[in-house]
Amino acid sequence: MLVTIDIGNTSIAVGVFDGDRLKVTWRVATGIHRLADEYGTLFLNLLQRQGILLSKIRGAALCSAVPPLVSTFHEVCQEYLGISPLVVEPGVRTGIRITIDNAREVGPDRIVNAVAAHQLYGEPVIIIDLGTATTFDVVSGGGDYLGGAIAPGIAIATEALFTRTAMLPRIELVRPKQVIGRSTISAMQSGIVFGYIGLIEGMVRRIEQELGSKTKVIATGGYAQLLAQETPAIDIVNSDLTLVGLRLIYEMNETEKS
Numbered sequence: 001m002l003v004t005i006d007i008g009n010t011s012i013a014v015g016v017f018d019g020d021r022l023k024v025t026w027r028v029a030t031g032i033h034r035l036a037d038e039y040g041t042l043f044l045n046l047l048q049r050q051g052i053l054l055s056k057i058r059g060a061a062l063c064s065a066v067p068p069l070v071s072t073f074h075e076v077c078q079e080y081l082g083i084s085p086l087v088v089e090p091g092v093r094t095g096i097r098i099t100i101d102n103a104r105e106v107g108p109d110r111i112v113n114a115v116a117a118h119q120l121y122g123e124p125v126i127i128i129d130l131g132t133a134t135t136f137d138v139v140s141g142g143g144d145y146l147g148g149a150i151a152p153g154i155a156i157a158t159e160a161l162f163t164r165t166a167m168l169p170r171i172e173l174v175r176p177k178q179v180i181g182r183s184t185i186s187a188m189q190s191g192i193v194f195g196y197i198g199l200i201e202g203m204v205r206r207i208e209q210e211l212g213s214k215t216k217v218i219a220t221g222g223y224a225q226l227l228a229q230e231t232p233a234i235d236i237v238n239s240d241l242t243l244v245g246l247r248l249i250y251e252m253n254e255t256e257k258s
Contacts, residue, residue: 001056003081004246005073006109007064009132010155011222014043015243016052022240024050036072040080060085061250063108063242065132086250088112093252095119096139100147109242110137114145116245117218121236124215126207128200128234130154131221136203141213149203154196154223161188173226193230196223201233 001023006013008030015025026046031038047054060077062085064070070087077085086092088108094115100106113127118139127137127148132155137148152160154173162170171188179194181187208215219227219234220241228234238244 001052001058002247002250003057003060003077003085004243004250005060005062005085006112006242006246007062007066007069007073008109009065013240013243014046015240015246016047016050016057017243017247020247022243024052025240025243030066030069032066032068034072036075036079039072040076043076044080054081057081057083059083059250059254061088061246062086063088063112063246065107065109086253088246088249092249094249095252097144099144106145106147107135110135110148111145112242112245112249113137113220114139114245115248116238116241117216118143119248120238120241120244121216121218124211124213126204126215126217127241128204128217128219128224129221130196130219130223130227132156134196134199136207138207138211138215140211149207151199154192154227157196158188158192161192173223175226175230193227196227197231200227201231204233 002017004015010030011027012030013027016023060081060083062073077083090104094111096115096118113129114137117125117127123139124141125139129135132153134151134153138146140146161168171185175193176186176189179190181190204217217233217235219237224237228237
């Protein structure tokens with residue numbers, strides 16, 4: 001079995017693969033000040049609850065948008081799983097060409113998503129990750145990672161309305177009944193949800209114009225389901241895209257060793 005770990009700014013996604021089948025996933029809150037022993041104990045409990053024996057785990061792969069946690073999870077894997085993880089970073093084989101000005105600037109999770117989308121769905125492809133940040137990543141028809149765009153995440157924008165204004169409340173992120181809000185809360189929900197739909201549709205249209213071709217659009221991240229149901233611009237939702245990408249990259253690098 002293979003353990004895959006996607007360390008995000010808000011949450012950490014963990015998946016266990018049995019071959020190419022994603023057997024189980026967990027999501028826990030990111031805590032930059034948590035110690036390796038805290039995460040290790042948590043992971044052991046989660047594995048035990050699912051009846052997964054440590055002796056069955058043969059490998060681990062991770063990517064992180066939070067650099068200080070890379071060493072923490074490296075220690076977790078070594079001390080609690082008994083294996084040294086593959087960390088996605090410059091120099092690791094990915095199967096795609098990164099053609100931007102400085103490859104080291106790209107978040108590893110964005111590269112992992114690009115690898116998964118390229119292999120699963122073909123090309124050209126746009127990957128929209130609707131998490132703490134909203135990112136757009138583009139893989140060309142020739143298999144090149146071209147770059148993308150970064151915008152504030154939907155939760156960040158929502159929280160900013162609450163913290164940076166005197167009278168606007170904190171709201172639940174759900175689909176409003178109509179675009180024209182009849183209350184402050186519904187107006188905020190409309191502005192956030194339909195406003196981000198406009199962002200997605202506008203960015204997809206502009207990217208396709210720049211590429212000169214239609215693309216397949218894949219959405220992932222915590223708010224993908226909420227927004228995908230409101231627009232035909234998104235073709236596929238895959239909430240486990242990053243975990244799948246980690247598996248694919250791990251397998252590429254293991255094959256290269258043998």
